[in-house]
Amino acid sequence: MAWTIEDHLRDKPEHVRAFYEAFERMIAACGPYQTTVTKTAISFMGSVRGFAGATPRSTSLAGFLDLMKEVHEPPFTRVSPYTSRLWVHRFVIETAEQLNVGFAVRVGEAYRVGEGAHRF
Numbered sequence: 001m002a003w004t005i006e007d008h009l010r011d012k013p014e015h016v017r018a019f020y021e022a023f024e025r026m027i028a029a030c031g032p033y034q035t036t037v038t039k040t041a042i043s044f045m046g047s048v049r050g051f052a053g054a055t056p057r058s059t060s061l062a063g064f065l066d067l068m069k070e071v072h073e074p075p076f077t078r079v080s081p082y083t084s085r086l087w088v089h090r091f092v093i094e095t096a097e098q099l100n101v102g103f104a105v106r107v108g109e110a111y112r113v114g115e116g117a118h119r120f
Contacts, residue, residue: 005042012058013059019093019096022096022099023061027052027107029104030107030111031046032047033114041054042055045114046115048114049066049114049116050066051111051113052064052107060092062092063091064088066088066089066110066113068117069087071087071106074098075092075098076091085118089106091103
């Protein structure tokens with residue numbers, strides 16, 4: 001079975017759908033991207049590599065951003081090294097206020113990773 005974004009959003013509360021839609025709008029504001037959908041996540045790909053992912057849950061939106069530096073701030077719950085130049089930042093969005101300008105800046109930084117900024 002091929003999974004779709006709608007499969008992930010099916011039966012989710014309206015606020016979780018809204019979190020996902022706001023997250024995807026932040027990504028779209030950065031430029032073109034593609035999505036890859038699996039049973040466990042929705043992944044976002046730039047022209048060079050994947051840079052973000054999301055999983056709608058029953059009460060929240062979980063996901064990750066790949067960034068070129070460690071950032072320890074909400075809504076990030078865990079930061080792990082991925083390569084010598086990249087760190088995976090896990091996040092959990094539980095309120096609309098967490099989808100703020102600061103988080104949008106981090107989404108933009110992750111988007112640049114998807115465009116290959118980590119190579120320089």
